[in-house]
Amino acid sequence: MRYMALIYSADGTSPEYGSPEWGAFMAAYAEAGKTFNERGVFRAGEALQHTSTATSVRVRGGKTETMDGPFAETKERLGGFYLLDCRDLDEAIEMAALIPTAEIGTIEVRPVLEFGG
Amino acid sequence: MDKRLASAARAEVSEVLRQDRGRLLAALIHAVGDFDIAEEALSDALEAALVHWGRSGVPDNPKAWLLQVGRRRAIDRLRKAKRFRARASDITRMMEEDEAARSADADAIPDERLKLIFTCCHPALEEKSRVALTLRTVGGLSTREIARSFLDSEAAMGQRLSRAKAKIGAAGIPYAVPSRDQWDTRLQSVLIVIYLIFNEGWTASGGDAPIRDTLCSEAMFLARLMSKLAPAEPEIEALLSLMMLNWARRNARHSPGTGLVGLDEQDRSLWNGDHLDEGLSLLDMAVARGRPGPFQCQAAIQALHVVATKPDETDWAQILLLYDRLLTFHPTDVVRLNRAVALAETGALPEALASVDELAEGMEGYQPFHAARAEILRRSGHRKEALAALERAIDLSRSPDEQRWLADRQAALY
Numbered sequence: 001m002r003y004m005a006l007i008y009s010a011d012g013t014s015p016e017y018g019s020p021e022w023g024a025f026m027a028a029y030a031e032a033g034k035t036f037n038e039r040g041v042f043r044a045g046e047a048l049q050h051t052s053t054a055t056s057v058r059v060r061g062g063k064t065e066t067m068d069g070p071f072a073e074t075k076e077r078l079g080g081f082y083l084l085d086c087r088d089l090d091e092a093i094e095m096a097a098l099i100p101t102a103e104i105g106t107i108e109v110r111p112v113l114e115f116g117g
Numbered sequence: 118m119d120k121r122l123a124s125a126a127r128a129e130v131s132e133v134l135r136q137d138r139g140r141l142l143a144a145l146i147h148a149v150g151d152f153d154i155a156e157e158a159l160s161d162a163l164e165a166a167l168v169h170w171g172r173s174g175v176p177d178n179p180k181a182w183l184l185q186v187g188r189r190r191a192i193d194r195l196r197k198a199k200r201f202r203a204r205a206s207d208i209t210r211m212m213e214e215d216e217a218a219r220s221a222d223a224d225a226i227p228d229e230r231l232k233l234i235f236t237c238c239h240p241a242l243e244e245k246s247r248v249a250l251t252l253r254t255v256g257g258l259s260t261r262e263i264a265r266s267f268l269d270s271e272a273a274m275g276q277r278l279s280r281a282k283a284k285i286g287a288a289g290i291p292y293a294v295p296s297r298d299q300w301d302t303r304l305q306s307v308l309i310v311i312y313l314i315f316n317e318g319w320t321a322s323g324g325d326a327p328i329r330d331t332l333c334s335e336a337m338f339l340a341r342l343m344s345k346l347a348p349a350e351p352e353i354e355a356l357l358s359l360m361m362l363n364w365a366r367r368n369a370r371h372s373p374g375t376g377l378v379g380l381d382e383q384d385r386s387l388w389n390g391d392h393l394d395e396g397l398s399l400l401d402m403a404v405a406r407g408r409p410g411p412f413q414c415q416a417a418i419q420a421l422h423v424v425a426t427k428p429d430e431t432d433w434a435q436i437l438l439l440y441d442r443l444l445t446f447h448p449t450d451v452v453r454l455n456r457a458v459a460l461a462e463t464g465a466l467p468e469a470l471a472s473v474d475e476l477a478e479g480m481e482g483y484q485p486f487h488a489a490r491a492e493i494l495r496r497s498g499h500r501k502e503a504l505a506a507l508e509r510a511i512d513l514s515r516s517p518d519e520q521r522w523l524a525d526r527q528a529a530l531y
Contacts, residue, residue, distance in 0.1 A: 088291035
């Protein structure tokens with residue numbers, strides 16, 4: 001089954017860029033990525049730029065409206081994702097727990113809705 | 118239809134329901150991979166049994182008969198559910214198994230209940246849903262009985278159960294016994310559910326007496342089942358021990374005149390000696406395995422309470438050490454509160470009061486906090502504050518028995 005691991009954390013909780021902690025944090029991400037590949041579960045994964053760069057788009061009455069900022073203003077913000085193909089939820093949980101941000105924020109694991117099959 | 122055969126069929130069906138529903142359901146879920154279809158197929162099979170057994174008598178092996186009919190009905194239902202293509206491989210496999218089952222020893226129904234328990238107690242489900250689902254599928258309680266014990270409506274409980282079952286399928290919660298490296302944490306999740314069921318019956322937050330006894334018995338049944346399916350697990354033995362040591366005091370806990378009776382006021386001759394012996398020997402067995410855990414700490418604390426011949430002979434120093442140990446497994450406020458009570462019992466009243474007061478912020482709305490604090494205040498000679506704390510405890514209590522017990526304590530202070 002394919003699972004989306006959505007990576008959430010509050011502003012200012014991740015190590016600052018350039019600090020020694022930053023290096024360890026990135027190394028842990030590299031380590032997680034390596035495990036995902038070795039286990040054959042990795043399908044996709046990206047980090048996103050800060051929510052201050054976000055634009056929200058909606059179409060109302062045929063007209064495109066844009067708004068500065070993310071869809072929902074919450075303390076914990078979506079910072080990236082992995083798409084993982086796992087045997088079952090247990091494996092997905094095991095993989096999500098390897099994502100370093102799990103230690104400071106929250107990883108939401110959601111199964112992908114599969115059509116047909 | 119022969120009346121005698123019909124009543125024999127009804128008796129056998131209700132016997133199977135009582136004894137083997139969980140086992141049959143677990144085997145069907147294993148075969149079908151779908152909770153709902155398995156449950157429906159089992160009801161179909163039971164209905165068919167009433168008709169067929171009523172006509173031609175109860176077969177030699179009723180369980181095997183039910184499992185086989187259940188499997189076929191599940192195949193029908195899968196086909197009807199228009200999931201045929203997606204499930205074609207399942208159906209082929211089931212038909213092959215059906216053939217194999219017919220020729221195999223009729224008694225050899227594989228016991229899949231361990232998988233069922235682990236699935237129902239999966240930490241990805243909400244805690245209350247885990248409890249409800251375990252009672253429904255493994256324990257075989259009806260939705261109405263479960264709703265009654267939670268003071269929920271039957272409709273709300275039914276919805277909770279369907280949501281939980283739907284999540285198991287949709288989120289890919291495995292129908293499997295966890296791997297070795299996940300075993301300990303997942304086992305704790307199962308044992309906590311069983312203990313919650315016991316406590317729901319024991320502390321009587323709702324429902325009537327028969328239902329509460331049912332919940333306690335159900336919890337003990339589940340723990341026994343677990344220890345049969347996963348032998349030599351000290352934490353399972355300890356949980357069963359803990360429940361037996363409590364259950365032994367069942368008849369001393371209530372008195373017709375005064376309602377709830379506290380541990381130190383109970384008539385110890387009313388305690389059930391057989392249950393105590395079983396509880397204590399289970400604990401010995403668990404501890405001897407040399408793999409400590411939180412339920413062993415809790416059972417050992419309970420054991421120290423019950424082996425004392427008089428309340429003032431209780432070994433509180435030892436209990437305090439066990440709470441320290443328990444804190445390493447469960448660093449929670451509830452454990453800290455109990456530790457403070459034990460500390461007070463050793464005579465360290467100012468220290469006990471200080472550690473209770475540290476918990477005030479998080480436990481303002483928790484009845485036992487105020488009751489425990491009142492007792493420590495009373496012993497420390499702070500009568501007025503003790504009265505106020507008891508007042509708050511009575512406000513927060515949901516059980517009339519408990520309220521009466523607290524009010525008696527209050528009256529004694531005037």
